[in-house]
Amino acid sequence: MSTSTNTSANTTLRTEGLSKQWGAFKANSDVSLTFVPGARHALIGPNGAGKTTFINLLTGGFAPSSGKVFFGDDDITSLPQHERVKRGMTRTFQINTLFAGLTVLESVVLAISERRGMQYVWHKTVAQQTDVIDEAMALLASLKLDGEANSITRSLAYGKQRLVEIALALATKPKVLLLDEPAAGIPSAESKELFEVIAGLPRDVTIVFIEHDMGLVFRFAERITVLVGGKVLTEGTPAEIAADKRVKEVYLGESEHE
Numbered sequence: 104m105s106t107s108t109n110t111s112a113n114t115t116l117r118t119e120g121l122s123k124q125w126g127a128f129k130a131n132s133d134v135s136l137t138f139v140p141g142a143r144h145a146l147i148g149p150n151g152a153g154k155t156t157f158i159n160l161l162t163g164g165f166a167p168s169s170g171k172v173f174f175g176d177d178d179i180t181s182l183p184q185h186e187r188v189k190r191g192m193t194r195t196f197q198i199n200t201l202f203a204g205l206t207v208l209e210s211v212v213l214a215i216s217e218r219r220g221m222q223y224v225w226h227k228t229v230a231q232q233t234d235v236i237d238e239a240m241a242l243l244a245s246l247k248l249d250g251e252a253n254s255i256t257r258s259l260a261y262g263k264q265r266l267v268e269i270a271l272a273l274a275t276k277p278k279v280l281l282l283d284e285p286a287a288g289i290p291s292a293e294s295k296e297l298f299e300v301i302a303g304l305p306r307d308v309t310i311v312f313i314e315h316d317m318g319l320v321f322r323f324a325e326r327i328t329v330l331v332g333g334k335v336l337t338e339g340t341p342a343e344i345a346a347d348k349r350v351k352e353v354y355l356g357e358s359e360h361e
């Protein structure tokens with residue numbers, strides 16, 4: 104019997120010749136990448152290299168000009184975003200515009216209720232709601248956010264707000280979590296803490312992240328892909344990337360122009 108939801112814990116995310124063009128401008132050209140289950144995989148590259156465009160092609164935010172996206176054995180290239188979330192691919196939500204006026208616990212309870220298809224919680228029994236609250240508290244504890252459960256999200260330090268975004272993404276029970284500069288705008292002490300929490304997420308969650316801070320990339324990534332001008336320049340382990348002359352040239356060239 105075929106099922107529309109891939110339930111394998113070993114789902115690999117893969118692209119084949121993915122390209123995105125606006126007019127004559129190619130933001131992504133022929134990008135073929137594989138993200139293995141449990142990966143901690145960083146996408147790096149200079150400004151405008153096409154990293155965010157690539158994430159948008161993965162999530163369905165943009166339709167590719169050509170190429171394909173596979174989730175496990177399924178070609179998901181034409182699936183809408185919410186169908187990809189249902190299959191287990193999610194990116195962080197922008198809490199600043201979503202649930203900022205609610206408490207952290209309320210926000211996560213809403214996200215879990217949505218996943219469980221019980222968004223109209225006032226029709227549900229106390230037992231069903233208790234179950235959701237228990238799941239929400241366990242999730243918050245895993246992110247060391249349980250102490251903030253009753254705080255209004257917008258009153259939290261920015262680093263904690265980014266963690267709430269991650270909590271909301273995790274509430275969808277993703278197999279693949281896509282993080283676009285999770286530490287952007289956070290003081291460096293807080294960003295290290297944030298990445299430590301990210302690194303501690305269960306291995307059944309594959310993590311793909313864009314990050315400009317090379318200290319964080321080399322500390323937390325196990326695999327790195329370098330994009331330049333919309334194309335893959337190279338991919339490898341942190342040691343391989345650190346030793347790659349072409350990568351050094353790209354970054355030295357960039358800093359010379361800053």
Ligand SMILES: Nc1ncnc2c1ncn2[C@@H]1O[C@H](COP(=O)(O)OP(=O)(O)OP(=O)(O)O)[C@@H](O)[C@H]1O
Nearest residue numbers: 125128129130148149150151152153154155156157
């Ligand atoms: N909707 C769009 N229409 C036209 N051009 C776009 C669009 N979105 C992005 N671009 C262009 O595509 C190029 C790649 O942008 P993208 O945001 O993917 O790069 P990036 O590697 O994520 O950069 P940064 O590190 O600065 O965030 C940029 O030149 C950008 O101006």
